Amino acid sequence: MRISTILAVLALTGCPQESEYVEPPPTPLDFAIFPTVVGSSKLFADVTEARLEFDPTTRDAITALGLCVDAAAYCYAPGTSKTLSWCLEHTRTCATDTPWTEKACCPRSCKDEFATAVTAGTAEAAALEQVFFTKKDCFPGVKAALEAAP
Numbered sequence: 001m002r003i004s005t006i007l008a009v010l011a012l013t014g015c016p017q018e019s020e021y022v023e024p025p026p027t028p029l030d031f032a033i034f035p036t037v038v039g040s041s042k043l044f045a046d047v048t049e050a051r052l053e054f055d056p057t058t059r060d061a062i063t064a065l066g067l068c069v070d071a072a073a074y075c076y077a078p079g080t081s082k083t084l085s086w087c088l089e090h091t092r093t094c095a096t097d098t099p100w101t102e103k104a105c106c107p108r109s110c111k112d113e114f115a116t117a118v119t120a121g122t123a124e125a126a127a128l129e130q131v132f133f134t135k136k137d138c139f140p141g142v143k144a145a146l147e148a149a150p
Contacts, residue, residue: 023092023104024074031056059100061141067104068139069132084124088114097140110138 034042037053044052068091075087094105110131117127136142 024071061100061139061145064100064102064105065132065139065142068099068106068110069128071104072106072128084128085115085118088128094140099140107138107140113138 031042034044037043039055040057041053041055044054046052071091072084072088075082075090076084088106088111091111092103092105093111094102094107096102099105099107113131113135114127117130118124122130131138136146
């Protein structure tokens with residue numbers, strides 16, 4: 001087949017595009033299965049001298065960080081072009097310093113720190129852990145929330 005024929009076929013059929021980023025769907029978890037304890041808080045576990053409650057309506061720095069990392073992890077597909085680096089870069093970039101008031105997003109500073117770590121030779125999974133869970137400086141409000149926790 002001649003190169004001009006190949007080019008004509010590609011022009012008519014379209015060239016394969018780079019993978020598209022797909023946002024994760026809203027949580028499929030039905031919170032109604034958990035008993036309500038106070039306000040909108042739900043009871044997750046109640047065992048000897050330990051009780052774990054959560055509020056699924058909470059929107060703060062910690063939940064925003066979780067949504068950011070969840071969006072990148074949802075996209076990630078090992079062995080494809082959807083590497084963790086690609087996925088994190090393609091998540092929505094936060095527009096404000098209050099990401100908990102936005103749809104799931106990742107701050108530009110976190111994306112840049114992650115890319116720098118990977119470029120320096122850190123494995124993607126280790127870079128994700130380091131940037132988002134060890135250092136905690138790039139995500140607005142997370143460090144303060146953790147330091148204020150009892």
